[in-house]
Amino acid sequence: KKTVRDIDVKGKRVFCRVDFNVPMQNGVVTDDTRIRAALPTIQYLMEQGAKVILASHLGRPKGKVVEEMRLNAVAERLSELLGKRVVKTDEAYGDAVKAAIAEMNEGDVLLLENVRFYPGEEKNDPELAKAFAELADVYVNDAFGAAHRAHASTEGIAHHLPAVAGFLMEKEIEVLGKALSNPDRPFTAIIGGAKVKDKIGVIENLLDKVDNLIIGGGLAYTFVKALGYEIGKSLLEEDKIELAKSFMEKAKEKGVNFYMPVDAVVADDFSNDANKKVVNIDEIPSDWEGLDIGPKTRELYRDVILKSKLVIWNGPMGVFEMDAFAEGTKAVAQALADAKDTYTVIGGGDSAAAVEKFRLADKMDHISTGGGASLEFMEGKQLPGVVALNDK
Numbered sequence: 001k002k003t004v005r006d007i008d009v010k011g012k013r014v015f016c017r018v019d020f021n022v023p024m025q026n027g028v029v030t031d032d033t034r035i036r037a038a039l040p041t042i043q044y045l046m047e048q049g050a051k052v053i054l055a056s057h058l059g060r061p062k063g064k065v066v067e068e069m070r071l072n073a074v075a076e077r078l079s080e081l082l083g084k085r086v087v088k089t090d091e092a093y094g095d096a097v098k099a100a101i102a103e104m105n106e107g108d109v110l111l112l113e114n115v116r117f118y119p120g121e122e123k124n125d126p127e128l129a130k131a132f133a134e135l136a137d138v139y140v141n142d143a144f145g146a147a148h149r150a151h152a153s154t155e156g157i158a159h160h161l162p163a164v165a166g167f168l169m170e171k172e173i174e175v176l177g178k179a180l181s182n183p184d185r186p187f188t189a190i191i192g193g194a195k196v197k198d199k200i201g202v203i204e205n206l207l208d209k210v211d212n213l214i215i216g217g218g219l220a221y222t223f224v225k226a227l228g229y230e231i232g233k234s235l236l237e238e239d240k241i242e243l244a245k246s247f248m249e250k251a252k253e254k255g256v257n258f259y260m261p262v263d264a265v266v267a268d269d270f271s272n273d274a275n276k277k278v279v280n281i282d283e284i285p286s287d288w289e290g291l292d293i294g295p296k297t298r299e300l301y302r303d304v305i306l307k308s309k310l311v312i313w314n315g316p317m318g319v320f321e322m323d324a325f326a327e328g329t330k331a332v333a334q335a336l337a338d339a340k341d342t343y344t345v346i347g348g349g350d351s352a353a354a355v356e357k358f359r360l361a362d363k364m365d366h367i368s369t370g371g372g373a374s375l376e377f378m379e380g381k382q383l384p385g386v387v388a389l390n391d392k
């Protein structure tokens with residue numbers, strides 16, 4: 001794929017799709033990770049003398065204007081980070097936007113309004129894609145986090161303009177792509193999170209690639225049940241028990257070491273101040289639910305992590321939002337931080353939030369800015385936003 005390096009952008013209007021879908025509270029950006037992740041591309045374009053027109057979605061406004069989802073606060077934060085005023089328009093295309101762009105000088109940055117205020121965005125309406133394309137001479141996609149969406153600003157527009165990847169997009173694809181195609185070994189995947197159903201594709205795809213597969217989180221209990229143990233009130237997907245069995249069989253056939261919890265922190269209520277205790281995995285009391293991996297499991301997983309050359313982590317080991325059940329997830333994050341000879345990849349979403357929470361983010365080699373996007377990538381799917389690049 002071509003990148004911003006391969007094209008001449010001097011004096012050109014560049015429509016740059018970024019993923020500024022950041023958390024906000026009371027009109028203030030509370031985590032600017034995604035904004036900072038896009039800075040290398042934005043700064044490069046500025047230095048090259050481009051007129052940088054940024055586009056992003058925020059939240060899921062469903063094709064309507066939602067005041068709290070305007071991008072004004074994002075523009076403010078970006079201005080601070082760039083040390084330069086970013087012009088923000090109240091629309092994402094049309095005459096007023098064109099007029100604002102006509103005022104731009106080389107190296108200027110403009111941020112369009114939330115592209116999801118228009119129903120055509122998520123429908124990938126060709127008319128909207130054309131309206132976006134009319135604003136610019138070149139298209140750059142740096143929104144890895146939204147690359148799994150075939151929307152007007154992520155996919156449709158690429159059919160109308162020379163289209164290349166930004167640096168963030170390039171790095172994400174390079175790191176995740178190498179892990180899946182040519183990994184350093186031992187290669188370990190840690191899959192957690194609440195539900196088996198959300199991780200089926202990933203587990204299926206990774207079973208063909210990894211040396212070790214570690215599971216944790218709510219989804220692990222369906223596997224425990226599949227082994228024939230009682231799991232009390234722990235999360236169970238009845239209709240996924242057979243699938244869990246088949247995953248364990250496949251792992252055996254393929255010579256993949258399959259690790260699952262050997263003990264658990266169980267609680268008598270789903271709350272931070274519930275009564276809790278540690279039990280072996282085959283001793284979960286009927287009225288209790290497993291909410292975290294236990295200390296023996298943490299040790300076991302740490303060992304596997306430290307012996308790996310490459311680890312991909314997607315999904316927490318327990319209910320880490322509650323401090324009482326955060327220790328398992330923290331232990332995995334800490335093991336990754338301590339694994340000096342291991343290339344550590346955090347597959348976005350909750351795991352990224354976890355390493356952030358435990359202040360270990362700077363100890364990881366790569367933290368993906370994609371949640372759904374990195375998951376689909378790890379499932380082996382083609383991302384429409386990536387496929388569309390170079391279309392013209």
Ligand code: 3PG
Nearest residue numbers: 019021059145146371372
């Ligand atoms: C994300 O936060 O994962 C991306 O910005 C995509 O958002 P979406 O799931 O609303 O499409």
